[in-house]
Structure formats: C-alpha cells, structure tokens
Amino acid sequence: MTGKTTIIVHSGDMDKVISAFIIANGSLSMGMEASLYFTFWGLNRLKKGGLDKGPLSKMNMLGLGRRMIKGRMVKANVATLETMVKDFKELGGKIIACEMTMEIMGITKEQLRTDWIDEFGAVGTYVNEARKSDITLFI
Amino acid sequence: MSQINLDCRRQNCPVPLVEVRKALRKAAAGDVIEVVGTHPASKKEIPMAVEATGDEVVEVKDTGSEWTIRIRKR
Numbered sequence A: 001m002t003g004k005t006t007i008i009v010h011s012g013d014m015d016k017v018i019s020a021f022i023i024a025n026g027s028l029s030m031g032m033e034a035s036l037y038f039t040f041w042g043l044n045r046l047k048k049g050g051l052d053k054g055p056l057s058k059m060n061m062l063g064l065g066r067r068m069i070k071g072r073m074v075k076a077n078v079a080t081l082e083t084m085v086k087d088f089k090e091l092g093g094k095i096i097a098c099e100m101t102m103e104i105m106g107i108t109k110e111q112l113r114t115d116w117i118d119e120f121g122a123v124g125t126y127v128n129e130a131r132k133s134d135i136t137l138f139i
Numbered sequence B: 001m002s003q004i005n006l007d008c009r010r011q012n013c014p015v016p017l018v019e020v021r022k023a024l025r026k027a028a029a030g031d032v033i034e035v036v037g038t039h040p041a042s043k044k045e046i047p048m049a050v051e052a053t054g055d056e057v058v059e060v061k062d063t064g065s066e067w068t069i070r071i072r073k074r
Helices: A014-029 A040-046 A061-075 A081-090 A099-105 A123-130 B015-026 B040-052
Strands: A004-009 A033-038 A094-098 A119-121 A135-138 B003-008 B032-037 B056-062 B067-072
Touching: A004 A014, A004 A040, A004 A123, A014 A033, A014 A061, A014 A081, A014 A135, A014 B015, A033 A040, A033 A123, A040 A094, A040 A099, A081 B015, A094 A099, A094 A123, A099 A119, A119 A123, B003 B015, B015 B032, B015 B040, B015 B067, B032 B040, B040 B056, B040 B067
Parallel strands: A004 A033, A004 A135, A033 A094, A094 A119, B003 B032
Antiparallel strands: B032 B067, B056 B067
8 A cells, every 4th residue: 555544533514424435435445444443523423323314514404404415415326424434444444533532522432333443542642643644644 | 366456436535446456465466356336536546556555457438438457466
C-alpha cells in the first residue's frame, strides 16, 4: 500500500458521514490506507443502531428532508452506510473512537459498536495517524 | 488461474471501485477480473486504481451504454 488518508469525523450529520466513508473507501480502493477518527457528534454514529440516524446538515426539515434524500439514494443505487462500513472494514480501514468525547457525552464502550472500533484514542493518536498521511480532512 | 466476473451495472460511486479492490485482494497472482459497469467516472478511475496498486489493465471496452474492464492481478 502507498499513501494514507486520515479523516476526522466531527459531524454526526448523515450526509457528512456518507462523504467521509465515500472518501475513505475510495482511498482504500486506490491502494491507500485509511483511518477515520470519530469525535464529538460523529461518535454518535458509532453507537449501536446509530449509524444512519444522523440528521441532514441542511434542509433536514424535522427529518423530512432526510427521508427524501434516503429515498433518492436508494433510487440512485448509492450504497447504504451499513454497506460502506462493511466495505471499509473488509478493505482494512481503521476506526478510532475519541475517549474524551465518550467522557463528555457519557458514552460507554458497551454503547458503541466495538466490533468496528480498532482503537480508543485521543488527539495524540490522531496526530500520529495524520503525520503519516498524505490526505487529512476534517468533516 | 481463474477469471472473476463482477457485475457493477447501475452501481454508483464508489461501489465499482470498491468491488474491484475487494476482488483484487481476494484474487491470486495471474487471475483476471472482468468488471462490467455503467457508472461513467468509474471507467476512468478503475484503471487509475489498478495502476496505483501495481496490477495490470488488460483491456477497456466501451459499448456506449456500458463498459467492460479486464484486469490482471500481479
């Protein structure tokens, strides 16, 4: 493998999490490594049953816009978030969960999809990943 | 040496790219992967990815409505 992409997933918005996984899976497919660091609102998406529960970043309209986009995604044959995570893990992608966010929001390991999470870490873990990366993004 | 066929027709970004990568990881050296798809950008991007991983694009065919790419794993 050559090169690496590291993405901070700060937002828990559905559209932004989808973007993060598309970029990460694209990177893995192009022969790179990929790490996703979930922090703040992003961490909610790693909760059991929480992956696709995020609102839309714009035009959510109390969930109406979100439902509409989901329907359009099915029509356009866009993979579901569940499939994206499955592919991400199959291609060797790494998921890091922010410990400080867990503390602030009172989230325990038992509430999280630990089968997806490779590591629990803090900012040092991110910097260590990012310094070896060719692409790093904050979403 | 075997041939692996992937049908990615009507699949959208980044599924064809991801499926090719998954197949390449599972394939043995010398195996040929034939992928059929309709997503326009993937026709360009799959050869880019194959080149990046050091595998070989054997053939790219385009019939207008769909494309076929043959890849050999190195």
